Amino acid sequence: MSPSILLLILSTAVVVALLSIKRIPEGTVYTLRRFNGQARTLQPGTHLIWPLLERVVHRISLTGHVLAIDELFPVGTSARLAGKVFWQVVDAERADASIDRAESLIRARVLNVARATDDPAGETPEVRNSRLKAALNESLRDVGIVVTRVQLALA
Missing domain, CATH: 3.30.479.30 (Band 7 domain)
Known part of the structure; x- marks a missing residue:
C-alpha cells in the first residue's frame, strides 16, 4: 500500500473519531435523530455518537x-x-x-x-x-x- 493512501485512510479515521465525540455543556440537552427516525437525548457531559448516522436536531436549554x-x-x-x-x-x-x-x-x-x-x-x-x-x-x-x-x- 502506498504511503499516500495509508495517510488518507489514517486522516479519515482521525476525522471520524473527532466527529464522534460530542461535548454537551451544563444546562443544555441535545436531541439526536438517526436517518430511520429514531431519537435519543444526550444529557450534559461527553458522549460518543455515530457521526454519519446521527445528527443534532435540537439544542434545548434547561435554563430559564x-x-x-x-x-x-x-x-x-x-x-x-x-x-x-x-x-x-x-x-x-x-x-x-x-x-x-x-x-x-x-x-x-x-x-x-x-x-x-x-x-x-x-x-x-x-x-x-x-x-x-x-x-x-x-x-x-x-x-x-x-x-x-x-x-x-x-x-
Missing part, C-alpha cells in the same frame, strides 16, 4: 426563558395585555416535539386563559398572574415545560 407578551385584549374597551412570562424546560424528552413552537404555544395559551375570565379588569395583577401561572402549568405539564413566573398587566 423569557417570553414578552404585548397583545390587544378586549375588555369592554380595548386594552393591552403586556408583560413577561418566564418559563423553562423540565423534561427535554417530552419538550423535544414542541420546542420549536414553544413560544407561540405559550403565547396562545396565555391569551386563551386570560380571555376565559369574566372580569379581568376587576382582578388585581397578583391574582391574575397567579391564576395564569396555575392554568398554564396545568396545560403545559404534558409538554415538559413549566412556567416559573408571570408578570402581566392590563394597560
Whole structure:
C-alpha cells in the first residue's frame, strides 16, 4: 500500500473519531435523530455518537426563558395585555416535539386563559398572574415545560 493512501485512510479515521465525540455543556440537552427516525437525548457531559448516522436536531436549554407578551385584549374597551412570562424546560424528552413552537404555544395559551375570565379588569395583577401561572402549568405539564413566573398587566 502506498504511503499516500495509508495517510488518507489514517486522516479519515482521525476525522471520524473527532466527529464522534460530542461535548454537551451544563444546562443544555441535545436531541439526536438517526436517518430511520429514531431519537435519543444526550444529557450534559461527553458522549460518543455515530457521526454519519446521527445528527443534532435540537439544542434545548434547561435554563430559564423569557417570553414578552404585548397583545390587544378586549375588555369592554380595548386594552393591552403586556408583560413577561418566564418559563423553562423540565423534561427535554417530552419538550423535544414542541420546542420549536414553544413560544407561540405559550403565547396562545396565555391569551386563551386570560380571555376565559369574566372580569379581568376587576382582578388585581397578583391574582391574575397567579391564576395564569396555575392554568398554564396545568396545560403545559404534558409538554415538559413549566412556567416559573408571570408578570402581566392590563394597560
